[in-house]
Amino acid sequence: MPELDPADQQFARDLDRAHVFHSWSAQGALDPLVFAGGSGARLWDFEGNSFLDMSSQLVNVNIGYQHPKVVEAIKAQADVLTTIDPKHANLARGRAAQLIVEKANLAGAGFEKVFFTNGGADANENAIRLARLYTGRDTVLSAYRSYHGNTGAAIVATGDWRRVPNQYARGHVHFFGPYLYRSEFWATTPEEESERALHHLERVVQAEGPDTIAAILIETVPGTAGILVPPPGYLEGVRELATRYGIVLIADEVMAGFGRTGEWFAHQGFGITPDLITFAKGVNSGYVPMGGVIIPPAIAHHFDERVFPGGLTYSGHPLAAASVVATIEAMTDEGIVENAKRIGQEAIGPAIEKLAADHPDVVGEVRGLGCFWAIELVTDAASRTPLPDAVMGQIKSALLARGVLPFVQNNRIHVVPPLIVTEDDITEAFHAYNAVLSEVAALV
Structure with a gap:
């Protein structure tokens, strides 16, 4: 991580809110995340906080950040x-x-x-x-x-x-x-x-x-x-x-x-x-x-x-x-496509199935392949009612607090990391998912 100026964190946010018009958003209440740089599967802000990216931004950073x-x-x-x-x-x-x-x-x-x-x-x-x-x-x-x-x-x-x-x-x-x-x-x-x-x-x-x-x-x-x-x-x-x-x-x-x-x-x-x-x-x-x-x-x-x-x-x-x-x-x-298939079969697939088994009341279904998976969250298994937006917002905030940048869409967490992720990265991410879903289960 290069040397960073923490003052740039607020400066970047202020510039954004003053001059940038955002997509798919009501502009007034936005509080965007600020990132200063990245490498591989990780990003960091100007304050030195590091995040494991499980979103690939908009599911597009397949090769990871700053591939030389x-x-x-x-x-x-x-x-x-x-x-x-x-x-x-x-x-x-x-x-x-x-x-x-x-x-x-x-x-x-x-x-x-x-x-x-x-x-x-x-x-x-x-x-x-x-x-x-x-x-x-x-x-x-x-x-x-x-x-x-x-x-x-x-x-x-x-x-x-x-x-x-x-x-x-x-x-x-x-x-x-x-x-x-x-x-x-x-x-x-x-x-x-x-x-x-x-x-x-x-x-x-x-x-x-x-x-x-x-x-x-x-x-x-x-x-x-x-x-x-x-x-x-x-x-x-x-x-x-x-x-x-x-x-x-x-x-x-x-x-x-x-x-x-x-x-x-x-x-x-x-x-x-x-x-x-x-x-x-x-x-x-x-x-x-x-x-x-x-x-x-x-x-x-x-x-x-x-x-x-x-x-x-x-x-x-x-x-x-x-x-x-x-x-x-x-x-x-570098065999990156092959890595995506292997990680899906050997790391994400087993981890996501275990997550579903450990949280049957809030995980309605898991599905996916490669580095392309979804965890569908519900208020209870019988009704399959989607988890409310407010709770999904809490989930997103809780994952960020644990250093994981998630992809949250409607009542789902999409597990979509860069294709270069390792088994250790997946273990780290699912540790955070498990902890947050344990907290959610107590709320619904």
Whole structure:
């Protein structure tokens, strides 16, 4: 930890409150955390307090903070060329696209090109545009329990409350995806949930008119909505429906991709191939803004003689592209994706199951894979009533007081650390979770 000035803690907070307008927030009562720096899986503030990051910020710092190879690559690219018009070719951008396509093709899928964006929202925006132009259709189906970003079509494709004040885009229809713990289909087994959710989706397709539907947009493993690992057969069934009705299947891998589930892309763990893949976040751990759409030959070559009506000033920005190359190379060389799978199987999985067994009155369900897990908290096991927001706020504060930076969403704690975490890190985090849930159990 470098030498820090404690006075900068309050100065940073005062500047923020005076001049920064925050996302998804009522501005008046905000009291943001202040961080001065980080390394690996830890952050610290100007007062010297250290925090084990179990949030990866917005589930994007997959490679951890200040990875030396990525930092050095950004510096080296800055010495050569800091920016370039997207219409020109650039070595860093081309190499980044090549490596991304290689990882997408690990299962032999045959993807060919990458359209670069600035993040996940505009990746989904442009995937929708590609699907509509390729099919000549308009409607996009997406799940109610989903988040796809905060731009025109992406926010309306989103299923949660954030779409409601933002519904300015056309042609969006929602459906219920599988979620056995709170089943919409009166299912009692994963197999029933999968079968009934697929039946529901096909009926939506039929009712809307298959010839009007351009795309089914799904998070391979819905993240913000609760890390809802799909039951056996569901994704295969969605793939079959899309193929049968000539619909483009878009896999939103913005959060689940680049190692988060223990695979380079989450869909590879379920044995399916989507038509388009959107990505961002873990592709370079957010060191420089970057996202994109991975495109197969059939859709890419549809635009060989037809103009694609989309573009961004910073598409494939050289600094971002260089960080992507360094990230993918470091993750490959250091076995970081493999570490995520191993940590999930050998450390997080057993620890989270023990936590559930030790706190049956407040832990309703645990679920996940890789470094992508959720602890769903309830007032009692029988009613499954979500733990109130006020109590969840107390949980967040209590974890921070124990030096753990949590990801708290609705009535859930998402266990989503950087993919470089160790068994000792997980032991430390779950010691804090256990202590805090013991306190909570006495309150509810």
